[in-house]
Amino acid sequence: MKMSTGCLCIHGYTGSPVEVEPLVNFLEEQTDWELSAPTLPGHGEELDLKGHYYQEWIAAAELALLELKKKxxxxxxxxxxxxxxxxxxxxxxxxVDRLILLSAALKYISFPQMARDTVGILSDAWRGSLAENQLFIRYQTKVSQTHFLSSLEFMRCVEFTKPYLAQVECPTLIMQGELDGMVPSKAANFLESEIAAPKKEVVFLPQSKHLVCHDLDQEVLFNKVIEFLGDFVKQKT
Structure with a gap:
């Protein structure tokens, strides 16, 4: 029987598959895998989070995984x-065979870095170049579209999933931007200590904020992912 690979890519809270799109596109170019990047309920470029619960987000991802496992x-x-x-x-x-965590939200909100990001946004506003600040562009509409109770669901999702880290046994790669204003960079170290897998690696991206797939260390991230998944990569000819 021919061996085949399925890869499920799951975006973040208030996000969409766009958050992981550069990596998905890279893997599509480099491999013959089936890649799945579903949009979680209530998410997408236009948010409709009110009335959605974290159980739905997990269930949607789980169904996508089961579809891949069938094939x-x-x-x-x-x-x-x-x-x-x-x-x-x-x-x-x-x-599963491999797990890759990008800016994983075990600890949420890095207040010192968020303060620095806010200063950057205000500075750009003062100079009249706010339209060029990518962090502001990405999150300005998200804040206005996010229902307060949905943020509680996000925190419940983190608290529900956290205990399962101790049951993860597959090789795991943890990648974290050192300039992340949403998730403290030290979250990567907590993940490493909590995950039970005997084979795990932490990689810090010194020039990256939260959206690591879109940031300045993008090429480093891509190369590290391919290196980590090398046993399963049969590059297209």
Whole structure:
């Protein structure tokens, strides 16, 4: 039987597959895998979070994983931010071959870095160049579209998935931007200590904020992912 690989990529809270799109596109170019990047309920470029619960977000990701498992014998999970925590839960519950966590939201809100980011936004506003500040562009609409109770669901999602880190046994790669204003960079070290897998690696990206797939260390991230997944990469000819 021909061996095949399915890769599930899960975006973050208030996000969409756009958050992981550069990595998905890179893997599509480099491999023959089936890549799945679903939009979690209430999420997307236009948010409709009111009335949605964290159980729905987990269930949607789980259904996407089960669809891949029907067709492929090798399964890779990639999760960004809240998606990293959901991916960890799924890696604990099901047999998967590799887990990659990008800016995983085990600890949320880095207040010192958020303060520095806010200063940067205000500085750009003062200079009249706010339209060029990518962090502001990305999150200005998200704040206005986010329902308060949905943020509680995000925190519940993190708290629900956290205990399952101790049950993750597959090789795990943890990648974290050192300039992340949403998730403290030390969260990567907490993840490493909590995850039970005997093979795990932490990589810090010195020039990256929260959206690591879109930031200045993008090429480093891509190369590290391919290196980590090398056993399963059969590059396209």
């Amino acid at each position: 492929h014998d090798t399964i890779i999970l990639i999760g960004f931010s809240m998606g990293g925590m959901i991916s960890s839960y799924l890696a604990a519950k099901y047999k």
